[in-house]
Amino acid sequence: MDISALLTSAGINIAICVVLLSLYSVLRKQPSNLCVYFTRKYVAEPVMRSDPFCLERFVPSASWIMRAWQATDEEVLSVGGLDAVVFMRVVVFSIRVFIIAAMICIFLVLPINYYGQEMQHKQIHAESFEVFTIGNVKEASKWLWAHCLALYVISCSACVLLYFEYKSITKMRLAHITGSPPNASHFTVLVRGIPWSPDHSYSDSVEKFFSTYYPASYVSHQMVYRTGTVERLMKDAEMMYRKLKTAEPQRAGSSMPCCICGGSTHSFKILKNEAESVKSKTSVDVLQPNHREKECPAAFVFFRTRYAAVVAAQVLQSPNPMLWVTELAPEPHDVYWSNLSIPYKQVWLRKITILLGAIVFMVLFIAPVTVVQGLTQLDQLSHTFPFLKGILKKKYVNQVVTGYLPSVVLMLFMYAVPPTMMLFSTMEGNISRSERKRSACIKVLNFTIWNVFFGNVLSGSIIRQLNVFSSVRDIPVQLAKAVPTQATFFTTYVLTSGWASLACELIQLFPLLCNVFRKFILRTREEPSSWALTFPYHTEIPRLLLFGLIGFTCSVLAPLILPFLLAYFFLAFLVYRNQILHVYITKYQSGGQFWPIVHNTTIFSMVLTQIIALGVFGIKKSPVASGFTIPLIFLTLLFNEYCRKRFSPVFRRSPAQVLIEMDRQDEQCGRIEEIYSQLKAAYNSPLPTDSHSQDPSTSGSRRSNQDQESSRDPESLKPGSLRCGKVMPTTEQSGRICEKCQSSIVLPRASPREI
């Protein structure tokens, strides 16, 4: 591909982006799209603005860019939680690193590449892209020290930046723990693998165990119940009803006086009477005798202090490590109920099976990638399909096909991946939504790196024989041969997949179409929160990291990619900030757990870059440059090891010192009793007869707390597991007052992209 083809591609993409951004700036001003582009605000306060029909609404503007630019980190933190801040730090880190990389590579490396061989240079726009890559430097050139120096500068600055990011995010995580108001999850431990006994129920076993071994700190516990047939039928009936209901919709936000016992709670009055009647039947007559049989060998155990909970969670309880397995409970909103009933003994087997499944999926996916990759090599294509020769000879077709089509096809294929990986992570048995998302993020990331990066790098030359990784010693050389030649593809990939994906993200095509369909064709008004989404970290973090990987590996070899990449990251900064501030809601948080993934991947990218550079220096016969690269690899790995020791334990375990201080503060403030009373109802309520947490004295202390983040996925409302789920009022959580039982209840809302 020559520069003009690249510029054509860039032109097309810039045009598309400008059009889409303008379209966005118009669409967001339409009151009917309020629930698409300002979902956060709309869920909190679902009032339709009745703006006058004025021309201004149809003029594109850049005000959203200003707003996104001016927002502070504190704003992002308060709106999107720590995970959103971490995500934005990834973007900022990438911008910083690639500014440094662009400076050194464009001013030092690029001229060396361009004048690397004595040749007649054409006009710039007719010049081949390869002239700007390291491929153009002649063998045993004296100037390869510049590439080596650039590699050192990039690696060192990346390490320094990574260190300070890790440090500040660790601080933020600690502040997130200490700064949050008394949170039920801090006091609660999830116990799994409760041993079965013919004499007692699981509940009795739990009570006996913890009152024996933790007499001073054990408060009470809450069993997890299996979904029974009646509940499942109830739920199905409800679902049907929800789907069919076309009666005038209730305005959300008012109190929802409904509580189906044995089923999830829902926000429609019309079911009330039926539900009541069912309740009196099921809960008292039918469920009562089966009560014990419905218990799962899992329970939430509440402790008197945070420290006691963390001790119970971190200590090995039983001589049989498969029994009495404890871990800190996820926040009430974060619990993934349906996985709680999975026997703990199965979990390891599920994890292994899913791992194998994910690997098989990853490997089989290589087929479409190889086909796509064929498109960049037109000669081969026209050789295979001779009838295409005529069409492909046209210059315009040639440019579109080589510069644009492969990435688009790849992008479409890639859309199927995150839902699959999310499904895998669900089946894996993760007990919290944030953990499930984190696990899916890792899977998508591995998938992306393998299929997009290695698939593309190697398929053009070797991977057809799947041979490269079977020969360990040759990897650097093979990669060194392949990466510079694929730099063209990666540049177009940044232009198409990168820029276009940001524009698509901004315009929210799918929700927009749904909204239009619902408003103008179905003419229904569903609850606003049913389409409120949480931020899709599991798709966006792998995307950012993939571009980071491409940027690192190509920076020294083909520096021309860096301006495009920087443009992508700048745009990403604005777009994601805007989306976090306006579109996505925060139902649950992982507390910065995504950063270690980012850190490890960045280190991987750097080491891979260094290995590729090693191969290139080897090919170019520059022993000095190779010799200097090897210690760099060791130093990078050493740096990673240091960070792993210094920071990562805080992401796995909560430090006792911090929690003890918090406990003492609570004690001084006299908040303890209040916390206890809230604690017992924070997780799902039990069956009415369960004495351990059905404490009538506690229901009086509930506060109503209406905010936009109260929505839940349908899975969270396993009928048996959530009964009139009382929610502790914390920052991220809220409930609404249930008129019947005087306690705040949670509203279930389906969120289509949650899985």
Next chain:
Amino acid sequence: MDISALLTSAGINIAICVVLLSLYSVLRKQPSNLCVYFTRKYVAEPVMRSDPFCLERFVPSASWIMRAWQATDEEVLSVGGLDAVVFMRVVVFSIRVFIIAAMICIFLVLPINYYGQEMQHKQIHAESFEVFTIGNVKEASKWLWAHCLALYVISCSACVLLYFEYKSITKMRLAHITGSPPNASHFTVLVRGIPWSPDHSYSDSVEKFFSTYYPASYVSHQMVYRTGTVERLMKDAEMMYRKLKTAEPQRAGSSMPCCICGGSTHSFKILKNEAESVKSKTSVDVLQPNHREKECPAAFVFFRTRYAAVVAAQVLQSPNPMLWVTELAPEPHDVYWSNLSIPYKQVWLRKITILLGAIVFMVLFIAPVTVVQGLTQLDQLSHTFPFLKGILKKKYVNQVVTGYLPSVVLMLFMYAVPPTMMLFSTMEGNISRSERKRSACIKVLNFTIWNVFFGNVLSGSIIRQLNVFSSVRDIPVQLAKAVPTQATFFTTYVLTSGWASLACELIQLFPLLCNVFRKFILRTREEPSSWALTFPYHTEIPRLLLFGLIGFTCSVLAPLILPFLLAYFFLAFLVYRNQILHVYITKYQSGGQFWPIVHNTTIFSMVLTQIIALGVFGIKKSPVASGFTIPLIFLTLLFNEYCRKRFSPVFRRSPAQVLIEMDRQDEQCGRIEEIYSQLKAAYNSPLPTDSHSQDPSTSGSRRSNQDQESSRDPESLKPGSLRCGKVMPTTEQSGRICEKCQSSIVLPRASPREI
């Protein structure tokens, strides 16, 4: 090599073994060798028997075999501790597995191999060894299912046996924890990475931290002190004195009224006055002002209950994971004092450096192995050195050189490895002797498997180019080609290195010579315990596991090795039992920590066997057998994963349930006060002015406890760190009454093979 050469080798080795065993049975009856062959008993009760000079003393007998055979596991446990039992379980496990393997391989596989090809069979003794290996089965033979079946039977029985062994050893470990009398290490946490503060000493920081965060359970603490110059000089002077002293030796066992402050305590009266005078100078005048500067950022912290200690050890203390690093303290005798003063921040760097060092050592060692391997291929040798042709043509020389010499040379080289690895493990910063030995065991094991097994398997054919592992896909085929051809070498290796090493182990050549030299040439009588050794697990476990690996990999391919291997393991059973019962003393224990190493290595051996079989079946073009082998690999790995989940956490962390029960029992028995009083003095005494553990009220409760296990290495007696070391009387520990300070003191004794 043909069968007659093999039988020659076996004959030589059997003869050597019989001679050595007979020699042993004579030597052990000589009273002058009592301290060599009955070291345990001699250390406990160093009385020279004055047997009459009778003929019976010079007649070989097999009584020791009967004695070793009749000893029970309880006896081994009480004498050698849990580690000895674990070691004997390894031998028993190997015997069981290889009996099963021998049964199926000799009665099913061997005939199939022998009649695998239509050929004229010679007389058995002139038959080549290769005729009995799988190499003799013709391609695409229908009979390969028998090999596959044998593989299944061996793998399944090994897994079943492994499971029950792991289960029973886990139980034994728990019994070891619960069954032991109140042990200081259960109540003690070692804290490292104490932050430096300009205002307080480290000691004040520790007191402040633990009394703030563990007010209910913190008892006191004990700082670790750096060795000062004065102490070092003192120690050197002592060492010199010890070496030069020829005066009439004191009888050990009587009370040793000596206590050098600022140095280690020694069992000779002659130093008493000098030591006293030095003490008054150094400890009060010189050491006092430097007291704070000598503190290391490490301390032993004592807790009120075992549970509190285990909580403090398992919980992450500080938001900075490099500070306040806690772990359960090793037993007082087990502490490796000189490593305690290593700053915790260095430890990770040391570990990485040592890892790299060990890898380099492992790789460089391949040179001598390759040379040795050349000896088995005489044609090549005589081709390289034409002048040898004449000698090598002689049949006898040929047989000795191919059958015997390579293993002997290899064995001699291997003697240098364990001390090197022990040195590496010392430099790594391990804080306990048992952990150091465990770490050395892992290093020696990796080294042995790589150099002896892979070095030999691959050097004959390919490794000269170090190429095999660079091509991942070809590994099974390459191994499948190499292992059967090397089966001859492994068989002779079992005969020479295996049998001979057991005979050498029994005869204790080095201590015997030392004893003779000392008694008859120097005519001195040193303390008996100075040559008392602990069991060299770090050399013997890798040896057993190497033979296990050889057995597994060769069983199906070359079943003729199994009888020799079984003979080795039977002999090992007798020899090691004898040695544990009579020779080695037990200074410290790891509590069964060696078993996970054994388990993992056995799984590795099995998977490697299966991979090799896969390669062989591929070469033999038997898709059915290959197809059935692949699931076997997965099942084996799955089994390993299950064991890892089910058993191994107990080897890493102590279960809370067990410790709480123990605490309650102590409380019921009213032992608590006694334990506290002992606790404060269990680890090294502090400088006289340190108030935290110099509790005068406690010294009255010391008991004198004289047994054979009181000896210590010189390293344990860092002058600054052990001052009049008071020892808690536990089963494995003892002390002697120090007349001066009325507290039990520890006798230092050099043990030459400790490092």
